[in-house]
Amino acid sequence: MTEHVLVVGSGRDLPGRVRATAPGTRTSVICRLDYLSRLRERAEHSRVIAVRHDASDAEWVALAAAAHAVDPFTRIATFGERDQDRCAEIGQALGLRTHTPRTVALVHDKTAMRARLRATGVDPTPSTAVSGLPALRAFVQENGLPCVLKPARGSASVGVAVIRTGSEEELAAAYHRAGGHFDGVSGTEVLVEGFHEGPQFSVEAFSEGGEHQVVALTRKYSDPVHFVELGHVVPAELSPALQDTCRHLVEQLLSALGVESGATHTELVLTAVGPRVIETHLRMGGDEIPTLVLTATGIDLSEYVVRQTVGESVLPDLRKALSVAPVPRRSAAVWFAAPPVSGVLTAVEGADPARLTPDTDEVRLLAEPGAVCAGLESSDSRLALARTHGPNAEEALATARTALAGLVFHIRTGPATEEAV
Incomplete structure (x- = not known):
């Protein structure tokens, strides 16, 4: 069967790689108006549908459904974080397999994610959404310091602030930073959670049919004030026992959130009592991490994402490739x-x-x-x-x-x- 993939978002070079997977594979794109300039090889798509960034989910679904009625899609995919929720809604409406709206909501909403991880016993980190300084003070009094404030739907380390002393000045400044008065996070809900001290790592994994395979562990280095990432190295130099503990935690997390397929990037802190979750993402890692994984292990995560997008079962091949990865591996x-x-x-x-x-x-x-x-x-x-x-x-x-x-x-x-x- 000839595949016709609806790509939600720009996808960088990945839509082109999707078309190259098999003769006759086609792509169409639905994306925000301001993403049009990011599209590569625009003339190679069967169609491009551009939508206002503030259009309702119903409008996104209706436009995709109209195209589907005249030229049916066989698959749907998104390769970035933005508009994953729209992809989930379109997929559900058109009967195309992708992440469910519930899974995307749990991953994107850090408040909901924390509650789910506590309820399933995956990670006990205390957290709550706060809507003002009184609620923030109450959390500090109940759970102690340090704690961290972040936009509940932020990314790229925007708006993150740590409270260490609990002074009124520090509380006010942190809430101001995380609560919608900073570029890119205006009007977002604020999440406060226990802050974990220790070295930071990320876990690059791939899922298929609800099975999860960790591909690499990455050591990451962040600025101690705003937690902007300054560097990464693959593989992380951890003992085999700690590697197994991190793998097991991430597998539990992905199952608890209902992740069925695709690449994921999960950030952890290795505390004195074991690894704790910072957050997870339904995509490959940023900051050149997939390239580092390729250099260090020979595993091209993008290849498996693309092949899975057109319906291939790739987990057996991935596991075989991991089993024969070069030893000793070099670091990247x-x-x-x-x-x-x-x-x-x-x-x-x-x-x-x-x-x-x-x-x-x-x-x-x-x-x-x-x-x-x-x-x-x-x-x-x-x-x-x-x-x-x-x-x-x-x-x-x-x-x-x-x-x-x-x-x-x-x-x-x-x-x-x-x-x-």
Whole structure:
């Protein structure tokens, strides 16, 4: 049967890879109007349906159903986080298999996710939604410090704040940051939860038919103030026993949330009493993590996502590939340059590709001259990345940091001052 896949969102290069999986495979796209510029190979799609970002779910479903009536879709997929809820609603309405609306709601709404994990015994972390400082004070009094505030539906570390002292000033500032007065999170509900101390990890997994397979464990490094991620290395150097504990926790979490298929990215903290969940996502990890996994293990997560999208059963192949992955595995790392001062970026020196060492796979600028640097407020604040590999995590990370140290950022910090930092 010739496949016709409805892609919800832009999907970067993945729709093209979907079409290439088998002769005759077609794609159509439904996405937000402001995503049109992100679509690649637009003329290769059978159709593109653009919808206002604030259109109702019913409108998204109706437009998809109208196209389905004249040129039926056989599959539906979304490859990013935005509009996964719309994908779930369309899939349910058209009888196309994808994540259920309930699963997407549990994953996207951190308040609901925490409640579900407590109810199923997966993770006991206390949490609640708060709508004002009195409710926040009550949570602190009942559960103690430290605690963390975050937008209940935020991403990219936007709006996250930790409360350590419980002073009125700290409570007010944290609530202000997380509660809808920060770029990208206006009007969102605020979640407060117990804060876990310890090294941070992510678990890259793949599911099929409700079975879950962990592909890689990633060690991650975050800014201690705003928790913006600064670096990652694959594989995480953990004992076999701890690796098994993290795998088991993630498998329990995915089952508790009803995840049936696809790639997932789950963030953990390794506390003194074992791993605890930060959050999970119904997608591959960001920050070059799939590329790090490929470099370190030879496993191309995107390939399995694409093949599953067109109906292939891929879990047996994935498990076979993992069993024959190269040993010893090499480590792969990425590190990001944070803005050293606030101001306007005017120039960057040292980004010549000729400077790359054999262990440096890529150095990429993430900001162009004219960009406003306002501190490390979110993942979008970062200025550059270096992606590297090495015989172990320590050497791969050191190479990445060294590669970034060769960059010089010129930032205008005053009306008449330009300084190299």
